[in-house]
Amino acid sequence: MITAGQWTASVMARRTAGEYSVVTLSAAGSAAAARPGQYASLRVGGAESSRLLRRALWIREATAGGRHGGTLDVVADVREPGGAWLAAQPESAPVDILAPLGRPFLLPRETVTCLLVGFGVATAPLIRLAEDLVSRGSRVRFLMLGDRAAFGVLGARRFSAEVIDRAGTGADLPQTVADILADGADVVYSAGSAAELRDVAEGLAGTQVPHQAAIHSPLVCGSGTCTACAIPLTGRDSVTRMVRVCSEGPVFNADLVRWADLGTVPGDCLGASGEQQ
């Protein structure tokens, strides 16, 4: 089940545009395993840093083969201290990395019309997904929202899909999604913060369209040991449990996520008690 490796990557290249930086890291043979929706977890700041926690970063691109066992491209937000450190590393600097982590998007068995909804830097995993879908013959409509600056650096327009750019617009999000959905889509894939994805889910409310949502939120261990990333999700057995974004996600069946209760431990959750919420 777990295919993640841990290795000391070398910075191969970096390309910074505004507040984002795409960093190419040597993949030590792990690139082939990386699927759209998975992420990497990096140690930042160097050995003597006072910042201990790893940073989770989407894998924008995974290129197998080549001299260094392939490469992984990750996207760092340079406003965040860990991202700033990564973006400042010179070529060949060592970076401790765990990847690929998490459960990827599931691809449709048939060729269908897919609506992809990406928010800012969380558009990253959807780009690889779009490429995969298009190459398998599906039609892709790509709605981009949130911080437009991210799209440039992500190369978010370099593939054949219908790109609907609503970045930076303050439009009512659930309505926007509902409107675009009305133009046709068999499945929806989304990626963004919990609050953003909740709006997407709301836009889809009442439809039967399957929706896979990749949640972008702070992670700690990335392996499922610490439970810091837990969110409430109702299982097919109708029991709500706290599940871990890092290892049971980051991609979830959006219908099962308790969007309205994110940020809490709902009272009906298995093991919840009055004091614990």
Place this chain on the structure above:
Amino acid sequence: MITAGQWTASVMARRTAGEYSVVTLSAAGSAAAARPGQYASLRVGGAESSRLLRRALWIREATAGGRHGGTLDVVADVREPGGAWLAAQPESAPVDILAPLGRPFLLPRETVTCLLVGFGVATAPLIRLAEDLVSRGSRVRFLMLGDRAAFGVLGARRFSAEVIDRAGTGADLPQTVADILADGADVVYSAGSAAELRDVAEGLAGTQVPHQAAIHSPLVCGSGTCTACAIPLTGRDSVTRMVRVCSEGPVFNADLVRWADLGTVPGDCLGASGEQQ
């Protein structure tokens, strides 16, 4: 009395040889004030480092004037984590520096024969001293002991003095000093660790030769506030007090230092008590 400045220096150049690195830093106008025997105190590791304490480093060279308000050369031991960080900084990297700190060597009023005794990297302050003494017409005999690797990087042979290189020899130190002194010296200047200088002082025991000793030991604040660096010293009033190497030294009249009691608070020290030692 205090002429020290605090500024963000730029790394101008660095020259590493073996375990030592001479780093040239912009001096922001403070170079002219630096006298032989004084030191600089540097913040290491960058803003997010888990290492908080400053490192005290001898000023090997101070060059006034020029584009950056002059330069200071300091010597870092790359085996020490702080020294390793400093030696690894690229050109123009910023370094928080306090300098010049401490009381310098006092120069003789007349032209005399001076014996300088330097140990490893602590030879650094004596080199500038030797240059000053020679230029004022004094004769300099320079005994070099300890780690020979330090001398090369310090440029310890590039001035006109009689250099007696006993580096690396395991000879009995007090005897060596006494022997060389017998060949003639009116004053002695030394620089090294407390244990090393104690041996020099022992070699001079019984003579009336004035001896100024610059103590090389770990410092913390460099300003005299923390008292971490205190050593016992008997004042002209015959009272022993704990004095601070960083601000009341690092250069002391060696006759007053309680060499045998370094590493303790002697029972007869002002304010000493049984429990405190």
Place this chain on the structure above:
Amino acid sequence: MSGTVEIAGARFPRPVFAASGCAGSGRELVGHCDLRDFGAIITRSITPTPRAGLRPPRLAETPSGLINALGLPGPGIEQFLAEELPWLVDHGATVIVSIAADSGPDFARIAQRLRQAPGVAAVEVNLSYPVSDLARRPFAMDPNAAAGVVHVVRRNTAAGVPVFAKLAGDTTDIVAVARACANGGADGLSLINAVRGLGIDSAAARPSLGAAVGWLSGPAIKPIALRAVWEVHAELPAVPIIASGGVQTGVDALEMIMAGASAVAVGSALLTDPSAGARVGRELAELVARRGADLSALIGCAHVEVGS
């Protein structure tokens, strides 16, 4: 690798353990490391019933540390016995089961259930965490309360299975609590649990943890842990100590041992480096070998030198 260590009569294959709560159910580490790299896996604290844990945020970064307020999420004793413990044993792990409860009777009940289960190398009694009421003072803050719980657990645990009492690092007099636990029947001590701490998210003007007050761990608390190990070992040299608090490297582990620990547990380090257990073990073994010493000869050796 350093070999077997014997602690309170039980044998562990290595001196570096996984600290409670930092190795998940064990399963999560598969693929990242070999469970046999650990002298023992100390489970997260197992409670009488399943627990969902506290509201988020549950964890935040602090200088050289982290604070957490997880709320002891876990499966509860029954599911633990049915699934997690057998899985760990099947995978070759040496298991110390950490247990937490609100009352003596609850502790007794868990201990009795464990008694029937195969594969329990030792029991660790988490005395430092208020289980159902965050405002309640943990047992470890009071010598009598701590001793009472230890006594109950010891009485309900099989002979030959040592009971370790895990104490809080921010109690006024840890030696008094340690002594009470030893008198109450503890075969050894685990020092220390994370200490109480809080973060403020100043942009949001609120605590950075959902529960406000949480527990500080990581290198920041290493001096606090060393002090606890030092003082307890000085007063109770015969009581073995499993030390945790900021161990990230072999040097850290050696420091703990020199202060008086018989074994060390890595906690937070596993969150940032899932292979930390093997690495710390390897580094420690090298340091011990370089000294030409046996690990057991180094336990508490820094005490001998003091005053010399």
Place this chain on the structure above:
Amino acid sequence: MSGTVEIAGARFPRPVFAASGCAGSGRELVGHCDLRDFGAIITRSITPTPRAGLRPPRLAETPSGLINALGLPGPGIEQFLAEELPWLVDHGATVIVSIAADSGPDFARIAQRLRQAPGVAAVEVNLSYPVSDLARRPFAMDPNAAAGVVHVVRRNTAAGVPVFAKLAGDTTDIVAVARACANGGADGLSLINAVRGLGIDSAAARPSLGAAVGWLSGPAIKPIALRAVWEVHAELPAVPIIASGGVQTGVDALEMIMAGASAVAVGSALLTDPSAGARVGRELAELVARRGADLSALIGCAHVEVGS
């Protein structure tokens, strides 16, 4: 710069103070900063007689912190009154005199001597340090003992000169001690002193400090300080708090204020950056201004948000 703050009836020109023991006699900072940059200079703890301090090493580096065992070196009350206090006053400093002693009568005597001296803006009672016997439990570890000392100092201090009780961060129940001190007459609290810690120099196989056990300060303990401020402010909102423990930046200072502090003191930061007082003050003022708020409106404001 943020303006005047009023704490326990006394006015201080700025909200950022120098923590006790971290500004030397004041003289050492001249040339590095302006003493007027500090809302107050809290002196090192002044003792009945001069003290040479403890054997070296007295200080060592720890992850994001430092441990010290200095032994309260200082001139004693008489020389302090003859030289240091007048010098500080002459140089425009606002002075809070920290005092430490072994017994109620000694505390009373120092307080009486201070009563006659001009220029004492407030008295801080260091309850967290065993003065003549390192093995002795500090007053701050026991509510009754702490309250007794505070009572004696308050009775011997001029009306209008507030008395602050400085508490330990590693006591079991800091709220109980704080409450006892307030009942004993403390006008305010200083939270927290450095916490007990130890380092091991593994190469030398001995403690890194000459006294073995020392006191941990710096960013490492900021979560511990914030927790103390938070809990005490929650229970005793009317008692003003001077917060110290890991404050290195304006953000740190703001966090302390949001947790419930009325002013902050920078300690360890001054050892690594003698101009830290002015810098933290400037950064804090900018952050407060950016919020369009008055500093006093932010005191404890993180409590309001909890549970919302």
